[in-house]
Amino acid sequence: MTCRDVEILLQLAADGEITDEERFTLNAHLDDCVACRRKEAWLELLDEQFPAALSSGLEQSGELADAVVEALGTPRSVRTLASVESSSVSRSTAKPARKKGLFSRVVASLWSRRKRKLAKAKRAQEREGWIDASVSALQRTPTSLEGFRAARQGVSSAVSGPMRALKWVAGVWPRRGR
Amino acid sequence: MRDLSETLLVQHCMQGSEAAWREMVRRFEGVVYGVSYRVLKDSDEAKDAAQESLIKALRSLGSFETGRKLKPWLAKIAWNHAVRLAAKRHKNLVALSENGPAGPWSSLPDPAQVTEHKEMGEALRTAMDQLPTAMQIVLELRCGQGMDYREIAHATGWPIGTVKTNLFRARKRLVELLATLDGEAR
Structure with a gap:
């Protein structure tokens, strides 16, 4: 063990963090090393003087x-400090409710109108979805009679719902028995 | 109140007992002031900072984890507050190596031959003031407040290895300064 290692052990000893094994090694070194005994004496002196030096002030x-x-x-006696603190903060920072001004009302009105417009556009898009479906079904080229029938079936199933609704409105559906 | 455990003291403080608040200040004003002073280097500023830190701590007792020690927690609050104040005043805090590396211990005089030990307290205080802040803090917390490495690490936010290194360098530097001061006094 070198004197450098012992410096570390001396500090651990001064801080009460030294193990029994380390203490044994340290003592063995100190028996033979005058320089390290001097270090130990300095550290002891510091520890002795620290309380007086640090406590004043x-x-x-x-x-x-x-x-x-x-x-x-x-x-x-009842409320905790935390609640006292939070209530005092909320008292100081919470804004009283006040009537909205003209500008706020105009902005709110425009915003709600915009929201309604967007919702309407979305509904229209959903309604037109069946047109896209029918167009894509028609674009499929039938390679055989079965394919042609399948495509026709696809078109009719995609179209049937809305078409029936239109026919119902126009009074041509359901068909009456001839 | 003086015999109250830390857990009960915290509970009483949170219930708003003035006696508990006073006991809390009495027990921990030393560590809070000590940390503030080491950072701010001015007694009056440190007293103000200690007061603010204690108020802040008492108001935030709800965030204190039961079962932990109060001293490191309060030291941490004091440290953070003082560092913030020092930063506002542009005080240098982290000049760890401003005095250069510590020299070999073998060149030091025998402590038995230095000035009378009763005069050592004043010399030690002077030498402490010449150390970089980080070294002063670890010495204050370890030797002045009896906190262990883990608690100092918690209070300062430094790794334990850094705490040990600072402490090691601080003691070495302090001894050198004491030896120098003693030589000048003769």
């Missing part, structure tokens, strides 16, 4: 507690 006078309590407001 803030006196526990209760001044900070007074300021914190004052900022948090009157204590409440």
